[in-house]
Amino acid sequence: xxxxxxxxxxxxxxxxxxxxxxxxxxxxxxxxxxxxxxxxxxxxxxxxxxxxxxxxxxxxxxxxxxxxxxxxxxxxxxxxxxxxxxxxxxxxxxxxxxxxxxxxxxxxxxxxxxxxxxxxxxxxxxxxxxxxxxxxxxxxxxxxxxxxxxxxxxxxxxxxxxxxxxxxxxxxxxxxxxxxxxxxxxxxxxxxxxxxxxxxxxxxxxxxxxxxxxxxxxxxx
Amino acid sequence: xxxxxxxxxxxxxxxxxxxxxxxxxxxxxxxxxxxxxxxxxxxxxxxxxxxxxxxxxxxxxxxxxxxxxxxxxxxxxxxxxxxxxxxxxxxxxxxxxxxxxxxxxxxxxxxxxxxxxxxxxxxxxxxxxxxxxxxxxxxxxxxxxxxxxxxxxxxxxxxxxxxxxxxxxxxxxxxxxxxxxxxxxxxxxxxxxxxxxxxxxxxxxxxxxxxxxxxxxxxxx
Amino acid sequence: xxxxxxxxxxxxxxxxxxxxxxxxxxxxxxxxxxxxxxxxxxxxxxxxxxxxxxxxxxxxxxxxxxxxxxxxxxxxxxxxxxxxxxxxxxxxxxxxxxxxxxxxxxxxxxxxxxxxxxxxxxxxxxxxxxxxxxxxxxxxxxxxxxxxxxxxxxxxxxxxxxxxxxxxxxxxxxxxxxxxxxxxxxxxxxxxxxxxxxxxxxxxxxxxxxxxxxxxxxxxx
Amino acid sequence: xxxxxxxxxxxxxxxxxxxxxxxxxxxxxxxxxxxxxxxxxxxxxxxxxxxxxxxxxxxxxxxxxxxxxxxxxxxxxxxxxxxxxxxxxxxxxxxxxxxxxxxxxxxxxxxxxxxxxxxxxxxxxxxxxxxxxxxxxxxxxxxxxxxxxxxxxxxxxxxxxxxxxxxxxxxxxxxxxxxxxxxxxxxxxxxxxxxxxxxxxxxxxxxxxxxxxxxxxxxxx
DNA sequence: TATGAATGAGTCTTCATTCAT
DNA sequence: AATGAATGAAGACTCATTCAT
Numbered sequence: 022x023x024x025x026x027x028x029x030x031x032x033x034x035x036x037x038x039x040x041x042x043x044x045x046x047x048x049x050x051x052x053x054x055x056x057x058x059x060x061x062x063x064x065x066x067x068x069x070x071x072x073x074x075x076x077x078x079x080x081x082x083x084x085x086x087x088x089x090x091x092x093x094x095x096x097x098x099x100x101x102x103x104x105x106x107x108x109x110x111x112x113x114x115x116x117x118x119x120x121x122x123x124x125x126x127x128x129x130x131x132x133x134x135x136x137x138x139x140x141x142x143x144x145x146x147x148x149x150x151x152x153x154x155x156x157x158x159x160x161x162x163x164x165x166x167x168x169x170x171x172x173x174x175x176x177x178x179x180x181x182x183x184x185x186x187x188x189x190x191x192x193x194x195x196x197x198x199x200x201x202x203x204x205x206x207x208x209x210x211x212x213x214x215x216x217x218x219x220x221x222x223x224x225x226x227x228x229x230x231x232x233x234x235x236x237x238x239x240x241x242x
Numbered sequence: 243x244x245x246x247x248x249x250x251x252x253x254x255x256x257x258x259x260x261x262x263x264x265x266x267x268x269x270x271x272x273x274x275x276x277x278x279x280x281x282x283x284x285x286x287x288x289x290x291x292x293x294x295x296x297x298x299x300x301x302x303x304x305x306x307x308x309x310x311x312x313x314x315x316x317x318x319x320x321x322x323x324x325x326x327x328x329x330x331x332x333x334x335x336x337x338x339x340x341x342x343x344x345x346x347x348x349x350x351x352x353x354x355x356x357x358x359x360x361x362x363x364x365x366x367x368x369x370x371x372x373x374x375x376x377x378x379x380x381x382x383x384x385x386x387x388x389x390x391x392x393x394x395x396x397x398x399x400x401x402x403x404x405x406x407x408x409x410x411x412x413x414x415x416x417x418x419x420x421x422x423x424x425x426x427x428x429x430x431x432x433x434x435x436x437x438x439x440x441x442x443x444x445x446x447x448x449x450x451x452x453x454x455x456x457x458x459x460x461x462x463x
Numbered sequence: 464x465x466x467x468x469x470x471x472x473x474x475x476x477x478x479x480x481x482x483x484x485x486x487x488x489x490x491x492x493x494x495x496x497x498x499x500x501x502x503x504x505x506x507x508x509x510x511x512x513x514x515x516x517x518x519x520x521x522x523x524x525x526x527x528x529x530x531x532x533x534x535x536x537x538x539x540x541x542x543x544x545x546x547x548x549x550x551x552x553x554x555x556x557x558x559x560x561x562x563x564x565x566x567x568x569x570x571x572x573x574x575x576x577x578x579x580x581x582x583x584x585x586x587x588x589x590x591x592x593x594x595x596x597x598x599x600x601x602x603x604x605x606x607x608x609x610x611x612x613x614x615x616x617x618x619x620x621x622x623x624x625x626x627x628x629x630x631x632x633x634x635x636x637x638x639x640x641x642x643x644x645x646x647x648x649x650x651x652x653x654x655x656x657x658x659x660x661x662x663x664x665x666x667x668x669x670x671x672x673x674x675x676x677x678x679x680x681x682x683x684x
Numbered sequence: 685x686x687x688x689x690x691x692x693x694x695x696x697x698x699x700x701x702x703x704x705x706x707x708x709x710x711x712x713x714x715x716x717x718x719x720x721x722x723x724x725x726x727x728x729x730x731x732x733x734x735x736x737x738x739x740x741x742x743x744x745x746x747x748x749x750x751x752x753x754x755x756x757x758x759x760x761x762x763x764x765x766x767x768x769x770x771x772x773x774x775x776x777x778x779x780x781x782x783x784x785x786x787x788x789x790x791x792x793x794x795x796x797x798x799x800x801x802x803x804x805x806x807x808x809x810x811x812x813x814x815x816x817x818x819x820x821x822x823x824x825x826x827x828x829x830x831x832x833x834x835x836x837x838x839x840x841x842x843x844x845x846x847x848x849x850x851x852x853x854x855x856x857x858x859x860x861x862x863x864x865x866x867x868x869x870x871x872x873x874x875x876x877x878x879x880x881x882x883x884x885x886x887x888x889x890x891x892x893x894x895x896x897x898x899x900x901x902x903x904x905x
Numbered sequence: 906t907a908t909g910a911a912t913g914a915g916t917c918t919t920c921a922t923t924c925a926t
Numbered sequence: 927a928a929t930g931a932a933t934g935a936a937g938a939c940t941c942a943t944t945c946a947t
Contacts, residue, residue, distance in 0.1 A: 048927095061374060062374050062375075063374055063375050064285065064286075064287060064371065064372070064374055064375055065285075065287075066285060066286075066287030066288050067287050067375055069919090069920070069921090070920075070921060070922085071920080071921095079928080079929090080928065080929045080930075081921090081922090081929085081930095082922085082923080082924090082928070082929055082930080082931095083927075083928055083929070085921095085922070085923080086927065086928075090921080090922080091921065091922090146370070149367065149370060149371065149430055150285065150370065150371030151285065153282060153283050153284055153285055154283075154284050154285055154288055167431075191450075191454060192447070192450040194447060194450075195447050195448075195450030195451045195453075195454065196450075196451075196454055198424060198427060198428070198447065198451055199423075199424050199450075199451040199454050199455060201427060202420075202423035202424035202425075202426065202427035202428075202451070203419060203420050203423035203424075204423075205423065205426065205427045205430070206419060206422060206423035206426045206427065207419070207423075209370055209426070209430075210388075226413070226415060226416050226419065227416075229412075229413040229415075229416030229417075229420075230416045230417075230419055230420040230423070232416075232458075233412060233416065233417055233420050233455065233458040233459060234420060234454065234455065234458055235458070236457075236458035237453075237454040237455055237456070237457035237458025237459070238454060238458070269910090290936090290937065290938090291937075291938065291939085292937080292938095300911075300912090301911065301912045301913080302912085302913095302938090302939090303911075303912055303913080303939085303940080303941085304910080304911055304912070306938095306939070306940080307909095307910070307911075310939095311938080311939080312938070312939095490931090503816060504816045504817075505816055505817050506727065506728070506729060506813060506814065506816055506817055507727075507729075508727060508728075508729030508730050509729045509817055511915095511916070511917090512916075512917065512918085513916085513917095521932075521933090522932065522933045522934080523917090523918090523933085523934095524918085524919080524920085524932075524933055524934080525931080525932055525933070527917095527918070527919080528930095528931070528932075531918095532917085532918080533916095533917070533918095588812065591809065591812060591813065591872055592727065592812065592813030593727065595724060595725050595726055595727055596725075596726050596727055596730055609873075633892075633896060634889070634892040636889060636892075637889050637890075637892030637893045637895075637896065638892075638893075638896055640866060640869060640870070640889065640893055641865075641866050641892075641893040641896050641897060643869060644862075644865035644866035644867075644868065644869035644870075644893070645861060645862050645865035645866075646865075647865065647868065647869045647872070648861060648864060648865035648868045648869065649861070649865075651812055651868070651872075652830075668855070668857060668858050668861065669858075671854075671855040671857075671858030671859075671862075672858045672859075672861055672862040672865070674858075674900075675854060675858065675859060675862050675897065675900040675901060676862060676896065676897065676900055677900070678899075678900035679895075679896040679897055679898070679899035679900025679901070680896060680900070711906095732940090732941070732942090733941075733942060733943085734941080734942095742907080742908090743907065743908045743909075744908085744909095744942090744943090745907070745908055745909080745910095745943085745944080745945090746906080746907055746908070748942095748943070748944080749906070749907075753942080753943080754942065754943090907947100908945105908946100908947090909945105909946100909947095910944105910945085910946090910947105911943105911944080911945075911946100912941100912942105912943085912944080912945095913941100913942100913943090913944105914940105914941095914942095914943105915939105915940085915941090915942105916938105916939090916940085917937105917938095917939090917940100918936105918937090918938090918939105919935105919936085919937085919938100920933105920934105920935095920936090921933105921934100921935095921936105922932105922933085922934090922935105923931105923932080923933080923934100924930105924931080924932075924933095925929100925930095925931090925932100926928100926929090926930095926931105
């Protein structure tokens with residue numbers, strides 16, 4: 022079995038049986054990273070457990086000591102990344118209190134910078150590509166990440182509206198989506214079109230996009 | 243047609259109504275449609291030729307009469323759709339001459355409407371999900387579709403700038419991308435988040451997004 | 464196994480004799496033998512990997528742990544046998560120095576005996592039957608085996624001529640071929656005509672053939 | 685069905701349903717020739733009906749108008765060639781009456797010349813390669829061709845012995861085989877070792893071989 | 906007679922997963 | 927905990943053969 026009886030259940034409230042067994046050391050993380058790389062490069066189906074193992078520096082069978090199946094590995098991977106992103110959302114939300122429009126500018130700047138981090142975008146791309154086959158995973162991702170991010174953004178926009186910084190007739194939802202759109206576009210396209218060397222300054226380009234957008238949102242004198 | 247009525251059916255015994263008419267000509271298209279459906283639903287790797295065949299109403303082996311391999315089917319499928327889209331690009335480009343800003347509004351409206359056509363969006367989604375494994379295909383798609391669309395759009399924006407309808411300091415490339423972004427976002431998300439019943443009026447939402455965007459682009463009095 | 468035998472079997476219950484010992488080292492050889500049998504019996508194309516596996520006592524997939532493809536298995540098989548034969552050639556060549564005619568008689572005797580070893584002849588037969596489809600393999604076999612054997616034989620005959628044991632006007636090449644011919648004939652026919660029970664003493668028959676031949680070669684008093 | 689009821693069986697003793705349906709024209713022969721070429725080139729299993737059809741200039745389905753199956757085609761092919769060879773055997777047998785040794789020399793010469801006719805040798809090669817899978821066919825070939833040829837040859841040798849042209853202690857069977865061996869060897873090797881350009885005068889070589897052999901058989905003064 | 910279209914039955918090969926140590 | 931060896935289940939692709947005209 023994959024789940025050993027906990028070694029010392031004498032008094033301790035038996036740990037609520039972790040979904041995937043963890044070791045003290047870094048193995049699971051290494052595996053997850055390797056899996057992310059392979060899944061992103063080849064797609065979930067085409068990625069081979071053997072390659073993941075090799076990339077993680079262990080044997081194929083060893084993966085199964087930590088994750089009961091390929092699908093479980095995918096789930097673990099997404100959940101792991103979700104945690105990371107979720108935290109960033111929090112930070113983001115806090116920043117908005119004072120000056121919403123400024124906050125949005127900051128977020129935009131930050132986002133523009135982050136685009137160079139390939140791995141950050143790997144997960145959403147992965148989610149998109151598996152959404153057909155594993156809708157529950159996509160659903161999970163949506164509720165845990167996308168909806169939260171959108172919620173934070175919409176709160177920010179609403180704040181902007183009530184402070185008079187953003188025109189009142191702007192539809193909040195639409196604005197939030199318009200904000201995320203360019204980001205996603207750049208994210209996906211950057212990867213899909215790896216070869217396109219023409220795109221010589223992606224960050225500046227994104228920044229421009231947000232400028233246009235915010236310009237459209239702003240209250241006019 | 244392949245089957246002429248028998249030249250002299252003396253008594254016209256009505257041909258025993260063939261269970262299935264053969265339509266060699268229509269076959270490839272039917273197969274491509276079935277493949278698109280399966281590829282989109284399950285992903286390229288997970289889609290089974292047998293299922294595609296079943297969906298097309300033929301036997302597995304029959305597919306190979308028209309396409310030499312699964313990959314070839316994928317390529318044919320993308321190329322077929324590329325043609326369709328490419329033409330729409332042309333139309334679109336012509337429309338822009340007179341009033342660029344108006345043209346962009348029209349395009350936005352059209353695009354918003356088209357979003358309900360699930361199949362239209364299936365192809366880009368598919369391209370994204372296979373881009374890791376078959377970069378050449380993604381490349382093909384980029385050069386034949388995306389770049390053309392972007393070119394047309396940028397031409398439109400430039401026209402708008404030179405006519406004074408769009409502010410001169412706007413970066414053309416950025417504007418074009420900002421225009422495509424929301425579309426892509428909605429496209430992907432609509433599918434990925436199939437379950438989201440909350441999105442009760444996507445077209446209106448998109449329309450709103452474009453309103454914001456165009457507002458940001460427009461020359462202010 | 465996942466469940467260890469209890470660590471201290473007080474009475475030393477002898478391990479329940481594993482049904483099958485694993486012998487990773489012996490495997491390839493076993494597979495090659497099985498393959499030879501199947502290829503010979505049914506021909507390369509008609510032989511099924513599954514049957515080879517069964518004959519080797521393993522699963523179909525296990526073959527692929529040792530040989531990447533059916534063709535590779537064929538190649539390995541031939542190369543393995545080539546090695547064996549090549550060594551015998553060496554021995555044979557050395558024996559000839561002293562008394563060539565005697566050496567040839569010995570070889571003939573040896574060959575006649577070897578004919579009963581079905582497997583020895585299986586390989587050339589196999590090579591012949593695949594030569595149409597895989598000429599490179601036949602070529603490989605020719606250069607590594609046939610040509611060497613012929614070379615050794617021709618050297619022997621030449622030695623015989625220079626020693627006056629064989630008539631000088633004899634064509635060396637022709638003699639060598641005349642020597643090999645009956646052998647090959649018997650080899651192939653023995654198999655093809657498996658059913659022929661009439662052939663009640665093949666060894667003696669071959670011996671006779673060589674007698675005739677050598678008689679034709681010998682210097683007459 | 686493949687065998688139509690005979691069109692007018694009114695009184696005529698119904699022809700004993702020919703094994704394979706024949707047309708008045710040359711179709712079946714063309715098909716057989718094409719099949720021989722393909723079978724020889726690729727082996728029976730690997731040869732594709734489609735290729736045979738193409739080589740015969742007809743459609744795949746058309747073959748089935750003449751031969752009910754691939755195996756039947758093989759059988760027909762062999763039977764057709766058997767007929768040809770059988771006749772030559774007869775001729776050969778008659779020639780021997782007068783001067784057996786001379787007859788054998790003639791046969792040898794003839795055989796040496798025939799070796800250039802690739803197709804003549806294709807059939808025995810084919811028989812060898814399929815003998816594992818279809819022993820009955822090999823059996824058929826043996827009884828109808830090989831045994832007859834051997835019989836004729838042995839009769840010839842016996843005649844030679846009784847006339848004092850051939851040494852009495854020679855084993856007839858062995859001598860016959862020694863006669864056929866080189867022929868077969870050259871036949872097979874010529875094909876297997878297609879590339880060998882070194883063999884610059886095969887006919888002369890064979891002739892030499894027979895010289896040696898006959899020399900060994902001949903009665904010494 | 907002739908054939909383009911179609912298919913069922915197979916075969917090789919792959920790979921996630923398990924076993925035995 | 928770790929792994930080399932093994933396998934069952936599955937999928938792409940092929941091809942002899944049949945069908946409908």
